[in-house]
Each structure stands twice: as C-alpha cells, then as structure tokens.
Amino acid sequence: MKGMIPITRITVKQLDELFREDIRKRAIKEAGGCERCLSPKYDKIKENGDIFPAWKQLDTAHFIPRGNYHIRWDEDNAAGLCGGCHRAIDDDFTKKDEFVKTRLGDRFELLQGRQHQTGKVDRNAIYLYLLDQLKKLDREGTRGRISHKTTTIKSKSRGWKNEAD
Numbered sequence: 001m002k003g004m005i006p007i008t009r010i011t012v013k014q015l016d017e018l019f020r021e022d023i024r025k026r027a028i029k030e031a032g033g034c035e036r037c038l039s040p041k042y043d044k045i046k047e048n049g050d051i052f053p054a055w056k057q058l059d060t061a062h063f064i065p066r067g068n069y070h071i072r073w074d075e076d077n078a079a080g081l082c083g084g085c086h087r088a089i090d091d092d093f094t095k096k097d098e099f100v101k102t103r104l105g106d107r108f109e110l111l112q113g114r115q116h117q118t119g120k121v122d123r124n125a126i127y128l129y130l131l132d133q134l135k136k137l138d139r140e141g142t143r144g145r146i147s148h149k150t151t152t153i154k155s156k157s158r159g160w161k162n163e164a165d
C-alpha cells in the first residue's frame with residue numbers, strides 16, 4: 001500500500017448495511033421474493049408516492065452465526081427470507097440444516113471450511129467487492145413488480161413469476 005492514500009477504515013456497520021442490501025436484492029432478482037417459501041415481494045407505492053422496494057421487505061438470514069467475521073459477509077452464508085421463514089430456520093435447526101444443504105449442496109462444506117480461516121479480515125476488500133456486486137445487481141434490475149395499491153396487493157397478486165411472463 002506504499003504511496004497510496006489510506007482509505008478510511010471501513011466499519012462493521014457499513015459492511016453489514018451493504019451486505020444486507022446485496023443479499024436481499026439478489027433474492028429479488030433470483031426468486032422474486034423469499035428464497036425459501038418463494039412468496040413474492042412487490043415494490044409498494046406509499047400514500048405519499050414514495051416507493052417501498054420489494055427487497056426491503058425481506059430479512060437477511062445468516063446460516064452460520066455472524067459472530068464469525070470470516071463468513072459474516074460471505075454470500076453463501078445468507079439468504080433473503082420473509083419474516084416467517086427467517087423465524088422458522090432460526091427456531092428449528094433441522095429446518096435450517098435442510099434449507100442450507102439443499103441450497104448450497106457441495107458449497108456447504110466449503111462455507112464451513114471458510115469459518116476456520118485465520119488472519120485478519122480484509123474489510124476494504126470486502127467493501128469493494130460488495131459495492132461491485134451491488135452495481136451489477138442494480139444494472140441487471142432488482143426492482144420488484146409494482147403494485148399500485150398496498151391494500152389490494154394480496155387479493156390481486158397472482159405470483160411474481162406469472163406476472164413477469
């Protein structure tokens with residue numbers, strides 16, 4: 001790093017925020033909503049005209065607890081889930097285990113291995129990586145379908161996938 005202007009130290013909170021956005025936008029792009037039960041999420045228009053985006057209606061659920069900093073911001077260690085599924089996998093280890101193993105397949109062992117890494121976590125590198133991922137996701141489009149009346153979303157929705165076709 002000789003000769004480079006030092007970057008301000010990236011905080012855990014900054015990385016958490018970027019990571020949560022990355023995971024949830026990825027869920028909207030790949031599943032249109034919750035990555036476990038596949039219930040769709042829609043961009044909602046509030047009374048004042050503001051948009052409440054679909055991705056913000058999901059939780060970021062970690063598989064291996066985020067107290068381990070080597071995998072706290074690992075994209076294989078989290079999914080965008082609805083509140084119900086988040087509680088379900090956190091309350092029931094069997095459900096969590098089943099979901100994670102189905103989702104990751106062979107990558108589950110690799111994820112488990114990464115939690116035992118030693119050395120310092122390079123927050124700057126993770127920061128730049130997550131920014132890049134978000135840029136890609138935003139370019140590919142992660143906005144949910146728009147429903148015009150929040151109150152009628154449930155009765156009128158026929159599933160995100162059908163509407164997208």
Ligand SMILES: [Zn+2]
Nearest residue numbers: 034037082085
């Ligand atoms: Zn769900």
